[in-house]
Amino acid sequence: MINANAKKLLEVRGLKATVAGVEILKGINLTVRAGEVHAVMGPNGSGKSTFAKALAGHPAYTVTGGEVLLEGKDLFALSPEERARAGVFLGFQYPVEIPGVSNSGFLRLSYNTVQSVRGRDELDPLEFDDFVREKMKLLDMDPGFLDRSVNDGFSGGEKKRNEILQMALLEPKLAILDETDSGLDIDALRVVANGVNGLLKPDNAVVLVTHYQRLLNYIVPDYVHVMEGGRIIKTGGKELALELETRGYDWVVDGYKKSAVTA
């Protein structure tokens, strides 16, 4: 939902980042206001996932230029855990398996950490169990996943549900969902998308990083950005995604190159 007067949650200005010395992000500009859904699309290798991980503070990515403000404050002054507590959430493309750490224990620890930083009440194990089970119902998740180790042996779809469950618990201001649709069958996609839609509020925002338009049938974006070569080269409305679906990315890339030549 676009509201031009809504608060700016995220401002990305000229962001550059490298991985192992190779520049992947070459100057990204993006503004996300409260209430908005943005889709960042683009061909493989365009830098979409790097962008998502750099925002969350993944140690493999080094920011070499530009600035990012979260609600007006320097995001890069914060450690990954501080970003999470401040309301940034990264939904992983490949959620990490952690054998030996119980999912319920992890979810509660994460929830309580963020709650206490925000000055809200923490929940004891029994209270949390009731609370998390309600959230799981929304995602059509079997409560049995609480007793297992974090993502350990989960199918692709189960892992993605577990990501959205964490999003539901942490109530982020800015959720960046990296290829949340990959590995999901159509039923799981619908459930996960409904889960995300249920979490959209006027005071938060979602950035969907996706290769395919499919997810956008279920979570309708206000803006669609096309990334290529580490830059956002085109921005449009939701109809741009449909056009990309039928025409591919080449025409956008070609158009960008031509405009870059004539500029």
Next chain:
Amino acid sequence: MTIAATHPYIEALLKGSRELPQSAAGWLNARRAQALERANALTVPTTRDEEWRFTDITPLTRLHFQPAQVAARVALSDIGRFIVPEAAVRLVFVDGIFAPELSAVSDVPAGVQASTLAEGAKAHGALIEQHLARHAAFEHNLFAALNTAYLRDGALVTVVKNQAYAAPVHVLFVATQKEIAAYPRCLVIAETGAECMVIEDFVSLEDGAYFNNAVTEIVVGADARVRHVRLQRESLNAFHIAHCAVALDKDASYLSNTVTLGARISRYDLNVEQNGEGAAMKIDGLALISGRQLADTHTLMSHARPNGRSAQLHKTIVGGAAHAVFNGKVFVHEGAQLTDSSQQNRNLLLSGRAHVDAKPQLEIFADDVKCSHGATVGQLDAEQLFYLKSRGLSDATARNLLTYAFGAEIIDRIPVRSLVERLEQTVLEQTQAAEPGARA
């Protein structure tokens, strides 16, 4: 016996064995005499011996240990924290001497004997003779020879044919005095189709230096199944050297969970011999050490017959300036076709001064087998750390949680709830106490 040992240290250790009263069983006296003879002939292993390459036991040989002459006074409340409520039988040995007042036997079904060897000999003399000191070879093993030379009593668990006994038998070895050498001994016999679980537990009420030299023999009959939980939580100044020999008959199963937390220097040798076709072994181990501890685990999974299966996961968590050793040998004899064996050794170093020596060894003399093995030495997984931090957990909390989880994976496999809870608490406390600054 008046032959002097070639080595003064061995001579000193053996002094007490000559004062042991003769057993009524002639065969036992004969076996003790053989062991004494071997102990006299052997030398103390040094790092020049391949089997002891990484484990220097010089600190052990600088101290003198003698067996306890009298049983120390220990109240039941002193060992309260070690009691396992799931166990119907508890056999307690204090400084190597059986303590009937601390032991408990209730509800043992007919066909199950869980007692001292001396008591068990009344009904099972022939069975004991057949197995005791027959499986744990002492000809070339000084410490097994010493233990056998001192063999007078120990724990006995036998289960008759086709009897399944689910409740664990808890054999608790309590150390209460410094400068004492104890020779714990345990014999487990599961006859054809029988099942049982034994918890061997080494604990301490004394933080001084003492020496536990233990030998365990486990005989698993055809189609029988034995679960062996072994907890080594000795004093941090103690020395612990133990040898366990397991013999598997046709289609037998042996499952072991070993947790090593204590002792300044510890060494555990586990030899499992698959003597019958189709037998299976599953061996899990965790050593969690810090400070200046050394924990050495040597395992041998030996497949002498076809269709055997073995699976091993051995982990170590090493903090401070501690030193872990893992030597895991898988031996597939000629003719042991269709053996399926996997071995994994994972080591987590928590400090720059921590040290691990990992030596997986495969020796295969059959041509149709599936054997895999791998060893890793490392620090915490960076992707797992980032994942936890991206959910708001602090760096220290994330590291503690991952370290704990690394150990908990092994502990969770112990099918005794109260032990799992207590051990996980111990791991939690110990991993949170590790120096965070030294981990970078």
